[in-house]
Amino acid sequence: MVLQFLYCRYRNAVAPCELNRWVGEPVKAIVIPTSYFLENQYGKPVLSKAHQDVLKKFMSLDVQYIIKVDSEADISLYVRYLQFLGKKLYVHDVMNEFVHGFEDFLQNPLQPLTEHLETNIYETFEKDQVKYDTYQNAMYKAIAYCSGGESGDEPPVVMVVGAGRGPLVQAVVNVAYTLNKKVKIYAVEKNPFAINTLLDRVKNEWNNQVTLVSEDMRIYEPPEKADILVSELLGSFGDNELSPECLDGAQRFLKKTGICIPQSYTSYLAPLQSLKMHNEIKVNRTADKTLQQSFETPYIAHLANFYQIAEPQPLFRFNHPNWSENINNQRYKKLRFRCEQPCVLTGFVGYFDTVLYKDVMLSIHPETHTPDMVSWFPIVFPLQEPVHIGEDGIIEVSFWRVDNEEKVWYEWCLHSPIQTSVMNPNGRSYFIRKH
Numbered sequence: 001m002v003l004q005f006l007y008c009r010y011r012n013a014v015a016p017c018e019l020n021r022w023v024g025e026p027v028k029a030i031v032i033p034t035s036y037f038l039e040n041q042y043g044k045p046v047l048s049k050a051h052q053d054v055l056k057k058f059m060s061l062d063v064q065y066i067i068k069v070d071s072e073a074d075i076s077l078y079v080r081y082l083q084f085l086g087k088k089l090y091v092h093d094v095m096n097e098f099v100h101g102f103e104d105f106l107q108n109p110l111q112p113l114t115e116h117l118e119t120n121i122y123e124t125f126e127k128d129q130v131k132y133d134t135y136q137n138a139m140y141k142a143i144a145y146c147s148g149g150e151s152g153d154e155p156p157v158v159m160v161v162g163a164g165r166g167p168l169v170q171a172v173v174n175v176a177y178t179l180n181k182k183v184k185i186y187a188v189e190k191n192p193f194a195i196n197t198l199l200d201r202v203k204n205e206w207n208n209q210v211t212l213v214s215e216d217m218r219i220y221e222p223p224e225k226a227d228i229l230v231s232e233l234l235g236s237f238g239d240n241e242l243s244p245e246c247l248d249g250a251q252r253f254l255k256k257t258g259i260c261i262p263q264s265y266t267s268y269l270a271p272l273q274s275l276k277m278h279n280e281i282k283v284n285r286t287a288d289k290t291l292q293q294s295f296e297t298p299y300i301a302h303l304a305n306f307y308q309i310a311e312p313q314p315l316f317r318f319n320h321p322n323w324s325e326n327i328n329n330q331r332y333k334k335l336r337f338r339c340e341q342p343c344v345l346t347g348f349v350g351y352f353d354t355v356l357y358k359d360v361m362l363s364i365h366p367e368t369h370t371p372d373m374v375s376w377f378p379i380v381f382p383l384q385e386p387v388h389i390g391e392d393g394i395i396e397v398s399f400w401r402v403d404n405e406e407k408v409w410y411e412w413c414l415h416s417p418i419q420t421s422v423m424n425p426n427g428r429s430y431f432i433r434k435h
């Protein structure tokens with residue numbers, strides 16, 4: 001699709017929402033007539049701030065710029081100016097550097113519970129200092145407040161469950177040092193590859209002050225109970241890597257007065273227009289999957305060529321510890337979104353935020369995104385076919401989190417503007433294994 005430059009020098013700008021929707025179209029080229037350029041004090045062609053803002057929106061997309069000569073012009077001046085503008089408008093921040101090359105690239109969600117993560121994945125996690133600093137801040141507040149033992153004069157017991165290669169264990173060690181407080185530390189991890197690194201760190205970095213447990217947290221029987229249970233088992237949708245199931249199992253060894261970090265997490269959902277993703281799913285289907293299975297599967301992606309049709313709304317929330325008699329991690333919710341303008345619905349985009357402890361939070365919700373945190377990309381739940389949304393459109397969708405003894409899965413279906421069949425019934429195309 002070729003986008004004729006949307007603004008004219010003498011006309012008012014198009015509405016920002018309309019421009020945002022263009023970013024969700026499969027735009028291949030932007031045509032800029034030479035007559036739209038202004039002259040700077042040196043007589044050279046430049047674009048107005050409004051026009052620059054339009055180009056900025058398309059910076060992360062792979063678009064070409066076509067200069068249309070509709071006035072007397074030395075074309076080389078325009079070409080040079082656009083090259084300069086490309087460099088000027090590119091924002092050099094942590095997020096942009098990290099996501100470069102991942103734009104709209106589909107990834108399967110990880111299943112760290114049943115598939116052992118590889119070293120390079122841990123390495124990628126560990127690059128996100130913002131995540132660990134925020135955890136450390138939460139631990140600082142929790143450990144400062146906490147005293148261990150019946151009498152309160154014993155060191156608090158902190159267990160890091162799902163310790164990986166130890167960045168959160170290191171954060172506990174740092175807090176104990178900063179507070180000048182004795183803390184008993186356990187690291188529980190079921191991945192034998194990560195255990196090797198932990199063994200080395202216990203001996204060479206942590207001076208044997210950490211008790212290492214090579215076991216699944218759901219079956220581990222510790223010699224004592226924890227005051228604080230720290231974990232990072234979160235996926236892009238919060239609960240989709242089975243943090244609820246793991247922590248429900250681990251809280252057996254948390255004192256009744258104990259604290260979980262995180263204390264809660266909430267998923268969010270927003271309707272999405274991304275014809276690019278829709279086509280990628282179709283084209284990149286692997287031989288072992290039918291087209292239906294490919295569309296009934298969520299994907300992790302850094303979205304670039306997309307339009308978020310409405311603000312995200314909260315979907316499912318989980319609290320820890322959960323001391324209810326019958327823990328039920330199934331969920332159902334129906335959401336209703338009002339659309340600002342006609343568009344094409346291709347699926348839903350999911351985010352999450354989490355309260356680690358009291359006011360310390362992490363978020364990938366676009367409105368509250370933790371600055372410079374790169375650990376999680378959004379998750380996308382596709383629809384089988386794009387759905388046209390008219391003027392004053394309403395989108396209604398139902399979402400389920402379902403489980404049985406073996407697995408957890410999501411189902412979703414559209415009620416408005418059209419009723420679709422339920423996607424992924426009984427987890428037939430996508431599920432997360434518990435064992």
Ligand SMILES: C[S@@+](CC[C@H](N)C(=O)[O-])C[C@H]1O[C@@H](n2cnc3c(N)ncnc32)[C@H](O)[C@@H]1O
Binds near residue numbers: 112
């Ligand atoms: C997302 S990684 C986080 C690792 C580390 N805490 C970090 O921040 O780098 C989750 C870790 O939890 C481990 N894990 C998941 N479920 C577990 C379970 N039931 N018992 C023990 N470890 C588990 C995985 O092997 C993985 O190392």
